[in-house]
Amino acid sequence: xxxxxEMLNITKEFPGIKANDDVTLQLKKGEIHALLGENGAxxxxxxxxxFGLYQPEQGTIKVRGEEVIxxxxxDANELGIGMVHQHFKLVHNFTVAENIVLGYEDTKxxxxxxxxxxxxxxxxSDRYKLKVDVNALISDISVGQQQRVEILKMLYRNAxxxxxxxxxxxxxxxxxxxxxxxxxxLVKEGKSIILITHKLNEIKQVADRCSVLRKGKxxxxxxxxxxxxxxxxxxxxxxxxxxxxxxxxxxxxxTVLSVRNLTVFNEHIHKNVVTDVSFDVRRGExxxxxxxxxxxxxxxxxxxxxxxxxxxxxIDILGEDITxxxxxxRNLAGISHIPEDxxxxxxxxxxxxxxxxxxxxxxEPRFQKNGFLQFDEVxxxxxxxxxxxxxxxxxxxxTMARSMSGGNQQKAIVAREISRDTDLLIAVQPTRGLDVxxxxxxxxxxxxxxxxGKAVLLISLELDEVMNVSDRIIVMYEGENVGEFDPAKVTExxxxxxxxxxxxxxTA
Amino acid sequence: xxxxxxxxxxxxxxxxxxxxLLLQVFLLPTLLxxxxxxxxxxxxAAVGIGYFGYKAYLFRKQNPDFKAAESTTLVNILGSVIxxxxxxxxxxxxxxxxxxxQAIDGFFTILEGGxxxxxxxxxxxYFSVPLIxxxxxxxxxxxxxLFNIGASGQLTIGAFVAVYIGVRWxxxxxxxxxxxxxxxxxxxxxxxxxxxxxxxxxxxxxxxNEVVASIMxxxxxxxxxxxxxxxxxxxxxxxxxxxxxxxAASPTFxxxxxxxxxxxxxxxxxxxxxxxxxHIILNKTTFGYELKAVGLNRDAAKYAGMNxxxxxxxxxxxxxxxxxxxxxxxxxxxxxxxxxxxxxxTEGFTGIAIxxxxxxxxxxxxxxxxxxxxxxxxxxxxxxYDYKPEIIDIIIAVIIYASALGLFLQKFVLKGLxxxxxxAARQGPGDATGDTTEAEGSDDK
Numbered sequence: 033x034x035x036x037x038e039m040l041n042i043t044k045e046f047p048g049i050k051a052n053d054d055v056t057l058q059l060k061k062g063e064i065h066a067l068l069g070e071n072g073a074x075x076x077x078x079x080x081x082x083f084g085l086y087q088p089e090q091g092t093i094k095v096r097g098e099e100v101i102x103x104x105x106x107d108a109n110e111l112g113i114g115m116v117h118q119h120f121k122l123v124h125n126f127t128v129a130e131n132i133v134l135g136y137e138d139t140k141x142x143x144x145x146x147x148x149x150x151x152x153x154x155x156x157s158d159r160y161k162l163k164v165d166v167n168a169l170i171s172d173i174s175v176g177q178q179q180r181v182e183i184l185k186m187l188y189r190n191a192x193x194x195x196x197x198x199x200x201x202x203x204x205x206x207x208x209x210x211x212x213x214x215x216x217x218l219v220k221e222g223k224s225i226i227l228i229t230h231k232l233n234e235i236k237q238v239a240d241r242c243s244v245l246r247k248g249k250x251x252x253x254x255x256x257x258x259x260x261x262x263x264x265x266x267x268x269x270x271x272x273x274x275x276x277x278x279x280x281x282x283x284x285x286x287t288v289l290s291v292r293n294l295t296v297f298n299e300h301i302h303k304n305v306v307t308d309v310s311f312d313v314r315r316g317e318x319x320x321x322x323x324x325x326x327x328x329x330x331x332x333x334x335x336x337x338x339x340x341x342x343x344x345x346x347i348d349i350l351g352e353d354i355t356x357x358x359x360x361x362r363n364l365a366g367i368s369h370i371p372e373d374x375x376x377x378x379x380x381x382x383x384x385x386x387x388x389x390x391x392x393x394x395x396e397p398r399f400q401k402n403g404f405l406q407f408d409e410v411x412x413x414x415x416x417x418x419x420x421x422x423x424x425x426x427x428x429x430x431t432m433a434r435s436m437s438g439g440n441q442q443k444a445i446v447a448r449e450i451s452r453d454t455d456l457l458i459a460v461q462p463t464r465g466l467d468v469x470x471x472x473x474x475x476x477x478x479x480x481x482x483x484x485g486k487a488v489l490l491i492s493l494e495l496d497e498v499m500n501v502s503d504r505i506i507v508m509y510e511g512e513n514v515g516e517f518d519p520a521k522v523t524e525x526x527x528x529x530x531x532x533x534x535x536x537x538x539t540a
Numbered sequence: 541x542x543x544x545x546x547x548x549x550x551x552x553x554x555x556x557x558x559x560x561l562l563l564q565v566f567l568l569p570t571l572l573x574x575x576x577x578x579x580x581x582x583x584x585a586a587v588g589i590g591y592f593g594y595k596a597y598l599f600r601k602q603n604p605d606f607k608a609a610e611s612t613t614l615v616n617i618l619g620s621v622i623x624x625x626x627x628x629x630x631x632x633x634x635x636x637x638x639x640x641x642q643a644i645d646g647f648f649t650i651l652e653g654g655x656x657x658x659x660x661x662x663x664x665x666y667f668s669v670p671l672i673x674x675x676x677x678x679x680x681x682x683x684x685x686l687f688n689i690g691a692s693g694q695l696t697i698g699a700f701v702a703v704y705i706g707v708r709w710x711x712x713x714x715x716x717x718x719x720x721x722x723x724x725x726x727x728x729x730x731x732x733x734x735x736x737x738x739x740x741x742x743x744x745x746x747x748x749n750e751v752v753a754s755i756m757x758x759x760x761x762x763x764x765x766x767x768x769x770x771x772x773x774x775x776x777x778x779x780x781x782x783x784x785x786x787x788a789a790s791p792t793f794x795x796x797x798x799x800x801x802x803x804x805x806x807x808x809x810x811x812x813x814x815x816x817x818x819h820i821i822l823n824k825t826t827f828g829y830e831l832k833a834v835g836l837n838r839d840a841a842k843y844a845g846m847n848x849x850x851x852x853x854x855x856x857x858x859x860x861x862x863x864x865x866x867x868x869x870x871x872x873x874x875x876x877x878x879x880x881x882x883x884x885x886t887e888g889f890t891g892i893a894i895x896x897x898x899x900x901x902x903x904x905x906x907x908x909x910x911x912x913x914x915x916x917x918x919x920x921x922x923x924x925y926d927y928k929p930e931i932i933d934i935i936i937a938v939i940i941y942a943s944a945l946g947l948f949l950q951k952f953v954l955k956g957l958x959x960x961x962x963x964a965a966r967q968g969p970g971d972a973t974g975d976t977t978e979a980e981g982s983d984d985k
Contacts (some may be wrong), residue, residue, distance in 0.1 A: 337843075338845075339842065339843065358845065358847075359842065359843070359844075359845040360845030360846075360847075361845075362845075363844075363845045364845075369843070371843060376837075376839045376840070377839050377840050377842075377843040378840065378843070379837075379840060380833050380836045380837045380840050380841070381836070381837065382836045382837075383832075383833065383836065387829070391833070391840070391844045392844050392845070394826050394829055394830075395826055399826075400826045403825050403826055403827060404824050404825055404826070405824060405825060405826055405829055432612075
C-alpha cells in the first residue's frame, strides 16, 4: 500500500497537557481521509505539526515514503502540502487572480505579470470545475467562491496534498454540496485530501477512510463505507450518542414575546434587512427561525434584544412594549440571549470564567454590595454553574475565557443565560462549530427550558436542528417571513426550497 | 461592618504595617529628631519587604500548581524589567562611547539614582508625584479602552485653576490653614475632569476618536492658559504668573523631618491615596468591572446591557481629574511658576510612558513613577562625571521603545519560562491548559 503521508507515533506536548499522544495518521494517495474529533481533541495540533507550525517531541513524518523534517510552513509548501484554512486568508480589495498569485508573483521588468498566471488559473479552474471570475474582487464574491479561491491558491502552488480545515462551517447547503463534488473531482485528478471535521454525515458522504482522535489520543482508523455514523460518533465521544432528540408534546401557554410588523433598515446598504416580520413565541414551545445565513435573522434578533433599533414595528414582552427600551431593561424584563457570535458578544475573552459568568448579573444584590463586587459569591456562582453545566477548563473559575475550547465557551454562555431563569430564551445558532456531544447537550438544555414553561426562540441554519428541536418553524428569506410550518408536516426538501427563495407562502 | 472586619482579619499584616508607617512618619521624627530618619526609612523598607514576602508565601501556599508562564501578570512584569535592563544597557554603551574612563562610575550613579542619600530620596519622591499622577490618568483611561493623550491639556487646565486659587483666594487660609491648599487641589481636579469630559462626550455621542480630540484640546488648553494668565494673574516683571500665597503651597506634614533638606511635600500622600482609590475602583467595584469590560470588549459590554456611553464619559472625567490634580501638585510649590509661553507641558506625555511601563495598573504606575524619578535624580548627579543629564532621557526613551516592543519581549519571556518548566515538569503532566495548546474554536488561526 502506498502512503503519500505518514505521521507515525506523533507526540506533541504543551506544558501540562499532551495535545497529541502517540498519534498515527496515514494518508493514501488519491483518497479523502477524514480526521474526526471533538473540539480540543488535537486535530488542529496534529495538522499544525504536519504544516510545520509545531515541532513534535516524538514521532516521524514521512512524505512519499521518505522521512522528512518540516520546520516551517514553507517546507510544507515545498513538499506539496497545502491548507485551506477555516478562516480564509484573502486580501479583500484584491482580485481573485491577485490573491492566488500573492507570494508567488511573476514579474516582468519589475512589473507584476498577471497574463500567464491568469491563463494557468483558468486552466486549473476548468480542470477541477472550480468556477470563479478571476478578475472579480474578493469582497464581491460569495463565501463559497472565496473558498474556491483558497483551493485554487493551493493548486496554483502545485499542492498534492490538501488539508481542509472544517470547510463547511461557513457554507450554505447548496455550497456544501458543490464543495463535496469538487473534493471528489480533486481526488479523481490524483490529489489526496485530509478533511478535518466533526460533521459525520459529510464524512459519510465523501471520505474513504476516517481516523478518530479523542483527548489527544489516537482511537483508530475505520473504513467509512462499512462503518455506521453512530459507531464513528461513539469513537469520537467515547460513549453512545443519540441523534434523535427526545421530546414530549409541547404544553403551550400564553404569549411571551410578540413581534409586530418589525422592519429594520440598514444605512450602509440602503435596504431593509428585515421587512414587516410578525410572530409570537409562547410559553412551552420552541419557535425556530430557519433560513440561510444573511437573510435578516441576525438583525431580527438584534432588534429584539436591543443591539440595534428597528425602524418600524413593535416588540412586546409579557405585554410590555419594549421597542424603545434599553438593553438592560429588556434583559431584566425577561430576555436571555445566547448570541450568535460568542467571541464578539457572548464573552469578554480577557475576563476569567467566573467574571464572565456574572456578565449579566454582576449588579444584582447577590453579587454587589454598595458598589463593591462580592468575589466570594462570584466564585460560589461559578462553581455551581461549572458543576451543573459541566463546563471544563484548565484552572476552573479563574481560567481566562480566551484559553477555553469553543465548546466550553459556549457551555459557559448557555449556563449563564439559562441560569438567569427568564421567561424568554433566545438562542442564535447555539451549536455552531460544536461537536456532537456538545450539540446533544445543548439541544437537551433547550428542550428542558421549553418543558419548564419558558418560551424559546431558536435561530438556526442547520436543517437537522430545525427539524429535530423545534415545535414551529418560520422561514426567513431576504428579511421576510416566507412561511410558517409544523416540523411534523414538512420535509427538509420543502423547507430548503423556501429557504432558497424559490417558493413562498402568503403570510397572514 | 462584617466585611470590614473580615478584611482586617485577612490583611492584618497590611494594617499593622500601615499603622507602623503612620507612627514612624508622623510621630517618631518629631520625637527623635533628624538622626532617626535613616533608621526609620530602613525599618520601613524592611517591614515592606517582609510584608510582600509574606504575601508571596501565602499565595504560593494557596496555589501549589502555580506556573509562572501562565500568569500574564508575571510575564508582563518580567517584560517591563527586561525593557528597563535594555534601556540601562543602552545607556551604559552610550556612556562608554562618550567618555569611557568615567562610564562605570557614571553608570553606578544612575543605578544609585534617588537612593544616594536621604535628601535625594526625598527629592526623587517629590519629582515623582506629578509623573505618578499623570501616569495614573493615562493608565485609568487605557484600562477602559481609551487612549487619553490629552493628559497634558487637562494638567494645564488643572494647574491654572490651582495657581489662580493659590494667588487670589488667600482669605481661605484664615478659616483653616489647610483649606486654601485643599480648595486649590479640589477645584483643579474638577477643572481637569471637566476638560477630560469633552473628548469623552465627543467619543461617546459623536464617535469622535478620543486621540484626535484630546490631542487637539492640548493646544486649546495651552492657549487658554496663556490668555488667562495674562489677563488674571500676570506678573509682568518676570513675565510669569504671580507667586502663590504660602498657604496654598503643598504642606509638608512633617515629611521634611524624615527627609531633611529635600523638597518633599504632601503630594506623595495625595498620590498614594489616588493610587489606592483607582486600584479599588478598578479591581473591587462593579463600576470597575463595567469599565474594564467596556475596555476589553465593547460589544460584549453592550450585549450585557452596560451603558458604554456613560462609562466612556465617566472614565474620561476621572482620567482628566487625576491629570488636573497632577497639574495642581506640580505648581502648588513656592518658587514654581506657570508661564504664559506657548509650549505644551511635557508631563502629560511622560505620563503615557509611565503608564506603559507600569502596565496600566495603579500599583505598577506608582512603581514606574518612582523609578522614573530615581533615574532623574541619577541624571542630576551624573553631571559630576562630565556627562549631560540628557543621557537619562535617552535611557528612558529606549525603555519606552522596549516596553512598546513589550509584546515581543513577553513572548521571549514566555518562551524562557515555558522551556524551564518543561524541563522541570517533564515527568508529571498536570491538568492545566495553556493559551497556545488548543484553541480549535477560536479565530486566531
